[in-house]
Amino acid sequence: MTNGNYILRQVARYGLIYAIVTLFAVFAALPFFQMLVIAFKSDADFNNPRENIPFWFNEAPTNEHLTYLLEETQYLTFIWNSLLIGVFVVGITLVFATPAAYSLARLTGRQGERLGILIFLVYLIPPTLLFIPMSRVVSFLELQNSKWALVVIYPTFTIPFCTWLLFGFMKTIPKDIEEQAMVDGYSRFGAMLRVVLPLALPGLLTVVVFSFMLTLHEYIYALAFTTTSSEKPISVGVTTELVRGDVFFWQSLMAAAVFVALPIAVIYNLFLNRFVSGLTMGAVKG
């Protein structure tokens, strides 16, 4: 009897948990689904929302907008630009943030954490404030209207952000281990390379993912510093080329967004836990 009760209660419990989780999952997936549906809607179907339900096809789906996106805009170039910018910015970020985070984590006392927070604050300065002074820098470097301007500018916010993120990871690596490596015959740099970095690998991967994301969805700098289509990254390219005056090419826009958003959503989810723990680690264990 009691056993039966127990099983019943467990079923009810997990039933409830799964119901709630499913609800949230559906809620989170709905925009993606909506985008996919719209991407393949015909104009007639899309422009008649009063009679047609927006969530499904009322007329046969069409791929004409996808074709338009691929053939009439430089969609693939945008993606390529974003990738290129992303890869370079990630590289630059790793080169600067790793040693910075390492040395902050190894400072004695709480100085490291305070400095880390100061550096993180830089990340919070909005680009709307900075893009005018930045344009001086860009023109000084003669990078106007070039994706390379973004490669130079993006590290100004990815480095502070990722330094803080890595700081949390580095803090959790015991100092003993690298000192042991130094006694075992390695220089401090050698110890960092062979012991600290392998142990910080989850943190480094997280940095790769998140600095890439940060560059991918950046809008204001990209809008300010790239004007030729062939130089635009995806965030600006799609929104400027598929919105002409007050005409929105909705289906093509949705298609452009969803094919970039889906893979990112998947990767993001894989890293979310680590990301959160990385952000809070330094603060809690400091």
Added chain:
Amino acid sequence: MSVVETKALVKRFGDVVAVNSIDLRIEEGEFLVLLGPSGSGKTSLLRMVAGLEKPSDGQILIGGKDVTFMPPRARNLSMVFQSYALYPHMNVFRNISFPLKAEGLPYEERKKKVEWAASIFGIEHLLHRKPRQLSGGQRQRVALARAVVREPGVFLLDEPLSNLDAQLRATARDEIKQFQRRIGTTTIYVTHDQVEAMGMGDRIAVMHLGNMHQLGTPQELYREPADTFVATFLGSPPMNLVKKDSCIIGFHPEHFLPEDVLHPETATFSFAFEVTRVEYLGADRFLYGMVQGAEGPTRIISKVPSLVTLNFEAGRKYTFVVQESDLKYFDHASGKRIPPLPFTTVEPTAQAVVS
């Protein structure tokens, strides 16, 4: 196998003087124990010898060479940390061969040496495990194997046994001592456990608040403590100290015995000992109680061997004596050892207590 010397070595952390002008000379093949309570500067001293901490002042010589400003890797020593500091991302084999890799040894030679080191500590069957799959005792052995594999000139061990349970600790103590004897490497061993220190050290340096109070063999420290700190830090139970008018007198609990037990012809010093508690510990009895000191009653302990069959009851007074030759005299103010005062100047007080 090298001689290690420190000359007027000082380490300050801000206002804290962690190590205060230490002069030490550790001979070739010697097993030196740094003994002291928590915060006495043992780790700081060891880390300076290792090169992990820069001295604020003074010099360090290894094998006659001044290494004060050399990085750890130039000092040809190995260290075992209290945490063992195994590399978590490497298996045991790679952990042990890591120092050899730094020397650029080819794989075949590394393999041979790792197997040799592993066999010393009986961990050949663990070579493929990751550190997290090992017990505390196994980790300690891996750390030791990694320390010996390079055949360094000096071993530094910082409380390597403190993470083990009591039973393992006793066997590990024996093992470390034995293999050190066998390979004869100069060793500095840090501990706050005086039993460990007495059992293992060829010589012991007793430290307290950054100062070295005494350096000597276990027997010397026990028989001839340099001051009241050393006297009360060593031995279990430690030396009894009783304040007298002109000095402090000290005597070991096993020398503080009932009047009838000692030979009548030896010169003795007697106390009225009020027993408050009796503890039976098999081979010995510990009697806890009070005697009258210059500044009122003082708690002291007597360790009576089981050969003595006299009966003692809590709450009663007995006459206990110490042979005059077993008495140590310390200065009131500094706590430093002083030469024996003429017996007669002290005796009246003692006699007064007895009567």
